[in-house]
Amino acid sequence: MALEHAILVSLAEKTASGYDLARRFDASIGHFWKASHQQIYKVLGRMESDKWVESHLVAQDNRPDKKVYSITGEGRDELHRWLSLPTPIEALRSEFAVKMRGIRFGDQEAVLADVHVRRAAHAAQLAFYEANAAKHYPDPASLKNDELGAYLVLRAGILAEQHGLNWCDEILQVFGSER
Amino acid sequence: MALEHAILVSLAEKTASGYDLARRFDASIGHFWKASHQQIYKVLGRMESDKWVESHLVAQDNRPDKKVYSITGEGRDELHRWLSLPTPIEALRSEFAVKMRGIRFGDQEAVLADVHVRRAAHAAQLAFYEANAAKHYPDPASLKNDELGAYLVLRAGILAEQHGLNWCDEILQVFGSER
DNA sequence: ATTCCCATGTAATTAGTTACATGATTCG
């Protein structure tokens, strides 16, 4: 149950409303942890009862009021505690891998068409991450301590997309040379 | 909801009891799709109602009876249909990445100790996969069509572990050169 | 004696998804 902790990290970086968090979980943080707004609102409610976060209403011009959440001292303690815990090795769960395992029971051409689609998606995402890296981290050697976290997960994104791309290429190569 | 389809793939390869499936999901298939025995029994029940699989009791010596499941024609049709469907891009969900993003809010040494543990786990798993590959697929170029699926997911395992290992090394390098 | 393997399940709970709901403002 790490959504709580993903929210704590995000709020430790910067206060946010549930809506703001939902957008962050659609973009940067969302590349390694997805969450819908419904789920975020639910969890924020629980976290506020637990005193990990607190909120105050902010009125805005021409916009609905928003409830801005910030992390509490207790929240920071919990985040610190959780960060020192050993991380359980997460099971990777890939529907795509199940399909590749079972490819001989289906229409090979149709499955390979899907592989091409995936390959293109990985390539596009990789290009996006690389553009980001070039823009925000042109000189990784001189990063400040508070930038390292975001930089490292961006690197993880790049490595993950390269990995996805490489696997697609291997699949296509294996089936390509067969015919 | 792809557990059904993972089971269909597994049963299309070879008939099995719920217990057998649970062991397969602990080993080979489990490297890319985890499932507990409780969940497998539940889903098998549903799949039998849907006529995707059928079972018959087999008595054994000195062992409890077992219910051996096999895939039906309808199950094969469903598997074929599903294989041709575009695969939704799965959200990767990594608690470890959340920690790396938030490393500056915790005890850096403790987090890096966890990175070392992970690195070792990736290295061990990689060695295991590579030993498997050397043993079962010494000559990938001459694989038969019905072996390609298993070979490709093993390759995916190898690539994934290398990716995990590479990221750990980058993390350690970034924090290592800092001090 | 105790633990592990074989074998199959139920019950309770938590996490997550999908659908539904509302309402103002801004942009094309």
Next chain:
DNA sequence: CGAATCATGTAACTAATTACATGGGAAT
């Protein structure tokens, strides 16, 4: 005029985890 953005939720459902339950045989 319609769609998108801002903003916050509830309700129903599905999937998955954890705990509980049983019972024989084999191995240490």
